[in-house]
Amino acid sequence: MPTNLNSSTDSTSQPVIAPARSISPIWFLPFIAAVLAIWILFQNITHRNVQISIHFTNADGIIVDKTKVRYKGVIVGTVKKVELDEVDGVNVIAEIESHATFLLKEKSKLWLVSPKASLTSITGLDTLFSGSYINILPGEGEDATEFMATAEQPIIIPDNALLINLSSTNADSITVGTPIFFKKIQVGEIARVRLDKSGKHVNIQAFIEKKYSSLVKQKSKFWNISGLNANLSRSGVEFKLDSLTTLIAGGITFSSPEGSASTDQDKVYQLFENIADSQQGLSITLQLNNTNNLPKRAGILFKGHGIGRIDNIRYDSASQLFVANATINPAFSELVTESAEFWVEQAAVSFSKIENLSNLITGDFISFSHGDNYLNEKQQTTFMVKSDQSKETLSLTLIADNANGLSENAPITFKGLTIGHINGLTLSNDSQHVQVNMDIDQQFAYLVNQDSKFHLLSGVNIKASVQGVEVDSKPIQHIIQGGIALYNPTPSNQETAPLTEDRNFYLYASKEMAKLGKDAFASPLQVNLLSKELPSVSIGSPVYYHKLAIGEVSALNLHDSSLMQTTININPKFKHLITEQTIFWNISGFSVNAGLSGIKVDAQSLLSIATGGIALAFSPDATGNKTQNGAYRLYNSYQDATQPLKQITLLYDDASDLKVGNKIKLKGLEIGEISALDLNNNNQVVVTLDIMENYFDKVAKQGSRFWIVRSDISLSGAKHLSTLISGVFINVAPGQGQVSKQFVGEVAPPTLDxxxxxxxxxxxxxxxxxxxxxxxxxxxxxxxxxxxxxxxxxxxxxxxxxxxxxxxxxxxxxxxxxxxxxxxxxxxxxxxxxxxxxxxxxxxxxxxxxxxxxxxxxxxxxxxxxxxxxxxxxxxxxxxxxxxxxxx
Structure with a gap:
């Protein structure tokens, strides 16, 4: 009987469904390794270094693996190999880093930088420490790896600079790098110097920096200012040196006419040898009756300053005049207007007049003056030269006691400057005085006002007194012909109101008498001074105010109060100096203070050492400057009169090195000195300090510190070596507490401030x-x-x-x-x-x-x-x- 397979089922024979298995993670490792290998290969290809070959005539200063290649100071490569070239020179193999390969173009330039010194420059000093290196200047073109080294650093033309072309018959100290100046400021330099094809001219290429390019015009003219120029002629020896830089390195400058258009790149400028050849300045024509002792290239002077020169002289038969072509410096061209005057300055030698003696050797020169209203006048270029300057004058009359030291044509001076001359000498109507007629040049007429005074300025004056012998010698011209000087008590300027009415002036015998003016014959002011001891003065000893002698000692007596009385006479002009606040002190002789700190000699003047003296000044705080009977006190010194000293005491267990006279200092300023050293009952050293009054309140406070400063020599350095000669001193650090006059001294400075x-x-x-x-x-x-x-x-x-x-x-x-x-x-x-x-x-x-x-x-x-x-x-x-x- 057939078996029914479906009738019974074994549970163990059922199928089991399992999930599908994914790729193992281990397979990612080869993938990542492949990606990294590709990335490394890419980096190696794109960032690899590049080897280049540089041809040099020789390899002096180049060392393999040490000599670097630089661009703008940054190292971009290293020399790896040096080999002989088969034809000539050497080939240097250098490895350039990948990030700098953009510099390697056909027209790039490379050169060796090493220390060089010349009269014009010193370069490459940094290589004394780092060694020579190769510099690179990038150029244009295709990529390249083979280069020919240049012999020297190329001239770098700034961006947007103006290139100009110059032509000259010779280079005459002009080389590559020669600076170009405008008004002595460098605005460019020479980039190239070459002979032209014919060999008759030198072509010079230069550049002007962009910010100065507008200065170059179509009508600009360039000339050489290199070296030292000398010109020897009858007019003298002339040296011209523009600057030490141009003497050594040469130089070029140029003009910038205001009305000219801007230049263009194709224009070629002629480079003249000097400013005269460039015909810069104002050209004028001068007409002369004769040229006696007037040399060619004679100078034209304005107030003694050269402003031009005669270029050539010819004779014009039609006008029967000599015609001179001259050039005026551009800086003075605006002065040459319709009212300008030119005249010949000639030598004059006589007992009444000595002028321009140097003209006898160098030849005469042309003087120039401008009109008062030249700014509003038209410019003129043709002038007739006069034999001398025609001047408008101010006529004045002086009354003198006698004519001693006066002569006709004698000069009238003001502060040594001749401003006029004496026209004549006559007797006054009453025949008691001499009348001096004089003319003041119109340009100096403003100096004479109602308060002006005149005094004699002739001969040699000898003044003998107790103060000594005083010899006052005038210039030889005044000794021969005499002279008169003008003295103004108050300053005069061209805005001062001029003399409005005729008046006679008195001629004083000396400047001192002129200063006194109407007080010249007044009685002096008598002042009595009282002191415990008679000062070291004598009758005739001077009295000073700020070192100006204003009087003298007239008597020395014993006062009724048993004090010593010194009587002084004050010059009438200085009577106003004697007030209730006036103080007097003795400046007689000299004082010597010798100690370990040195020898100090105090003397006012050589005259006060010999004859003694008294000084006076104002003191607004003066209270005890007069005695009960109204006489003034005579103090021993200015300090006693104005700043009585105040005292502070310091206590020391041991005051070694301290001496009377040692200085007290506050922040380096001397504020007093040690006046006494004593022992107290506790056997402590009491050091008494005399402190100046204006510093006393700063240091006489609780918390102030006083310490001895001595010399300190050790391995770490040397301090206060000056105390080896001057002696130790006491330094002070002010406190902030209450007033105190006694402190404990310190023998060493505080550890920290x-x-x-x-x-x-x-x-x-x-x-x-x-x-x-x-x-x-x-x-x-x-x-x-x-x-x-x-x-x-x-x-x-x-x-x-x-x-x-x-x-x-x-x-x-x-x-x-x-x-x-x-x-x-x-x-x-x-x-x-x-x-x-x-x-x-x-x-x-x-x-x-x-x-x-x-x-x-x-x-x-x-x-x-x-x-x-x-x-x-x-x-x-x-x-x-x-x-x-x-x-x-």
Missing amino acids: KDKVGLSLILTADNAGSTNIGSPIYHRKIQIGEVTDKRLNSNASGVEIMINIYPEFSHLIRENSIFWPASGFNLDIGITGAALKAASLTSLLKGGISMSTTDNKPLQPAAADYSTFKLKSGLDEDWLDWKLNIPN
């Missing part, structure tokens, strides 16, 4: 090394603090170094800052040489500590007072690269 006390920190180390008290604390080689103390720690296992960070730098110290020794030096010896490194000379001698803060972490909080840090034993070079930004 008050304004430098800042953040106090503790550094721990195994030993103190070369660190000393006062050693500097550095941050980036800037001192930010100093060591204040060092000591063993509590168990003597190490040391603690106390440091002070100055207030303005305290924010630099953070909780994670580190410190290391900056003392001594490191010697690094290698193939390239030896390098000696030290933080500073101070740290080398005195020791020091450096600090920095890592930039690998965020900015930490500022360190607190007396925070402790570990002093590292040495320097890690990475610390020097930290550049953490620390705000203030």
